[in-house]
Amino acid sequence: xxxxxxxxxxxxxxxxxxxxxxxxxxxxxxxxxxxxxxxxxxxxxxxxxxxxxxxxxxxxxxxxxxxxxxxxxxxxxxxxxxxxxxxxxxxxxxxxxxxxxxxxxxxxxxxxxxxxxxxxxxxxxxxxxxxxxxxxxxxxxxxxxxxxxxxxxxxxxxxxxxxxxxxxxxxxxxxxxxxxxxxxxxxxxxxxxxxxxxxxxxxxxxxxxxxxxxxxxxxxxxxxxxxxxxxxxxxxxxxxxxxxxxxxxxxxxxxxxxxxxxxxxxxxxxxxxxxxxxxxxxxxxxx
Amino acid sequence: xxxxxxxxxxxxxxxxxxxxxxxxxxxxxxxxxxxxxxxxxxxxxxxxxxxxxxxxxxxxxxxxxxxxxxxxxxxxxxxxxxxxxxxxxxxxxxxxxxxxxxxxxxxxxxxxxxxxxxxxxxxxxxxxxxxxxxxxxxxxxxx
Numbered sequence: 001x002x003x004x005x006x007x008x009x010x011x012x013x014x015x016x017x018x019x020x021x022x023x024x025x026x027x028x029x030x031x032x033x034x035x036x037x038x039x040x041x042x043x044x045x046x047x048x049x050x051x052x053x054x055x056x057x058x059x060x061x062x063x064x065x066x067x068x069x070x071x072x073x074x075x076x077x078x079x080x081x082x083x084x085x086x087x088x089x090x091x092x093x094x095x096x097x098x099x100x101x102x103x104x105x106x107x108x109x110x111x112x113x114x115x116x117x118x119x120x121x122x123x124x125x126x127x128x129x130x131x132x133x134x135x136x137x138x139x140x141x142x143x144x145x146x147x148x149x150x151x152x153x154x155x156x157x158x159x160x161x162x163x164x165x166x167x168x169x170x171x172x173x174x175x176x177x178x179x180x181x182x183x184x185x186x187x188x189x190x191x192x193x194x195x196x197x198x199x200x201x202x203x204x205x206x207x208x209x210x211x212x213x214x215x216x217x218x219x220x221x222x223x224x225x226x227x228x229x230x231x232x233x234x235x236x237x238x239x240x241x242x243x244x245x246x247x248x249x250x251x252x253x254x255x256x257x258x259x260x261x262x263x264x265x266x267x268x269x270x271x272x273x274x275x276x277x278x279x280x281x282x283x284x285x286x287x
Numbered sequence: 288x289x290x291x292x293x294x295x296x297x298x299x300x301x302x303x304x305x306x307x308x309x310x311x312x313x314x315x316x317x318x319x320x321x322x323x324x325x326x327x328x329x330x331x332x333x334x335x336x337x338x339x340x341x342x343x344x345x346x347x348x349x350x351x352x353x354x355x356x357x358x359x360x361x362x363x364x365x366x367x368x369x370x371x372x373x374x375x376x377x378x379x380x381x382x383x384x385x386x387x388x389x390x391x392x393x394x395x396x397x398x399x400x401x402x403x404x405x406x407x408x409x410x411x412x413x414x415x416x417x418x419x420x421x422x423x424x425x426x427x428x429x430x
Contacts (some may be wrong), residue, residue, distance in 0.1 A: 007422065044302040048365050052330075052358045059328065116385070123392045135385035136392055146299045146370045151381030158382065206366055209331035210316045218332055219356055222299075222367060229299050253289075260423055 003186050004268040011261045018254035022250050024087070025247035031142055032178070032240035038143070039175065039233045046230055047193060049223050051189070051228070056216075059205050063212045066161055067220045075112040077156050077165035078103065079188070080126065081172035081231050082119035084138055084237040089246040091173060091239060092121045095183040099171045102185055114165060116152050134159070146225060153228050157221060160189050168224075172231035173238035179245065181238040186231075188224055290324040293359075294340055296350055298368040303350060310341040311364050313357050322359055329359040338366055 080099055082092045103113050115131045117123045119139040127133060140148050151238040159165045168189035174182040207217045294311055296304040296407045311322045314336035320329075342348070352368035 003422075010419065010422065038300070041301040042299060044295070044305075045297040045299045045367065048297050052356075052367070055328070055358070055360065056330075063369060111430055117389070123389070127392060133389045133392075135382070136389040137385050138388075147381075150378055151383070151385035154378050154382040155385055204328060206328045206330040209320075209329065213357070215330045215332055219330065219367075219406075222356065222369075226299050256420065264422060264425075 003271060004265060007261055007265040007268060009264065010287050011258055014257050014261065016255050018251055018258070021247045021250040021254060025244055025251060028240045028244035028247060032237060032244060035142065035233065035237035035240055036175070036214065039230075039237050040232050042226075046226050049219070049226055052219065053223060054121060056206075056219075063216065065213075065216045065220055067189055067224075068191055068250055071166050073111060073166045074108045074113070075157060075167075076103075076166045077114050077116070077168045079116045079118065079153070079156055079168065079170045079228060080122045080227075081170070081235045082117065082122035082125075083235065084120045084140065085239075086121065087246060088239050088243040091181060091242040092125070094181075096122070098183040098284055099183065100129070101106050102169070102171075110141065114159065116156050118149065118152055118228075131180060132184055144229065144236065146229050149232060150225060153225050154221075157189075157224060168225060170231055172235045175234050175237045179240045186227075188227055191220065191223070225265075291343055292322075292324040292364055294364045296338060296340075296352070296368060296413070297364040298352075298355075298370050300370055303352075303368065304348075306342065308340045308342055308364075309345075310339075312339040312341075313366065314338075315357065315399065320357070322364055325361050326359050326364075329357070331357045331359075333357050333366070333368075335350075338368075363415075 010147060013024075063098045080095075082095065086092075103115075106113050106188065114124050115133045117133055117136040118138070119124055119140065123133065123136045123138060135152050137149060137152040156165070156168055160168055167187060170188045172184055172186075174184040176182050206215075291307040291309055291312075292304060294304065295302070295310045309323070313320055313322070313331075313400040314334045316334055320331060321328075325417045333352065337349045337351050340348050340350065350366075350368075352366065353370070355366060355368040358365040358367070
């Protein structure tokens with residue numbers, strides 16, 4: 001059987017691919033650890049700001065911010081967090097599928113939908129889909145900074161304040177563990193009303209500086225930003241975990257492929273030798 | 288023994304300080320505020336500047352923070368620090384930039400280009416797989 005040489009070349013090529021996937025797997029594993037670390041580092045801020053907002057709900061504020069007011073929903077905004085790069089399994093697609101489902105439900109209910117995307121995969125997907133993308137941010141890298149996200153978030157907050165959207169949802173992958181990432185759609189605005197707790201309502205209020213409107217505005221803006229930042233960091237951890245798993249599967253597959261090819265190669269080699277031998281023997285007999 | 292309060296200084300990206308203190312000095316928009324335990328509840332906007340924390344032993348530590356919020360409860364002080372200097376016009380500019388990028392990405396069809404390239408790559412990969420499959424199947428029938 002001919003093709004022994006071809007098979008050998010193929011084996012080489014698969015081996016090279018395997019080297020790359022193994023390297024990517026290891027890089028993803030270490031990046032995932034860093035991302036998880038950042039995820040934990042971002043938690044205190046979100047916890048603290050949530051505590052402040054809870055205090056605020058218990059107090060007797062002189063002014064109710066629009067972010068805290070429920071209103072009739074005619075228009076819906078989505079902030080969609082995705083990765084910048086591919087090769088991370090079905091991570092982005094799973095998220096997009098659930099987002100599209102939710103968007104469709106909103107549209108069926110007669111609500112207009114506008115979208116802000118974070119990460120280049122999302123802009124590609126929703127741009128092609130023809131969604132109303134009002135802002136985008138990409139190339140955030142592995143170490144996102146809050147400043148990179150401010151612009152995109154502000155666009156949505158402004159729209160909310162201007163009454164162009166009545167509800168804001170945040171879509172990202174929740175990091176459950178290395179093997180599991182869960183697509184999550186979370187309502188950011190209006191902020192969920194504080195649940196009435198058993199504690200007696202205190203009749204006190206803060207001293208605001210410079211004044212209630214500005215202080216609350218700043219606080220709630222920061223809160224929304226913190227939520228988005230947290231989701232971006234979480235999504236990066238998800239991306240690396242998904243990539244690690246995908247690359248592990250690819251390396252394993254490459255291994256199987258090499259085994260099969262090796263077998264094919266050995267057989268081809270054996271067949272060639274046998275053929276040569278029988279030719280020599282029959283040649284000698286003929287003499 | 289002096290009264291103490293719990294102080295947390297956090298930014299969105301990390302926790303900066305957490306511990307007990309007897310006195311906190313911060314720069315609010317209307318001037319410096321000094322906070323001792325049992326202060327009335329207060330919510331203040333901070334200017335870029337330092338936050339001074341005096342620990343129980345009288346030891347003073349300075350933290351720089353580029354603006355943010357200060358929340359005071361009788362026994363808890365929370366500083367929500369910004370990660371960078373923020374100003375309304377800067378935020379505005381960032382928002383405009385994000386909008387512009389979205390328009391560009393959609394109108395320029397660069398996304399389409401990426402898609403086309405991805406499709407070409409996919410086609411190539413599929414062809415390779417098919418070849419490999421053939422080789423494998425060829426071996427199977429010979430065996």
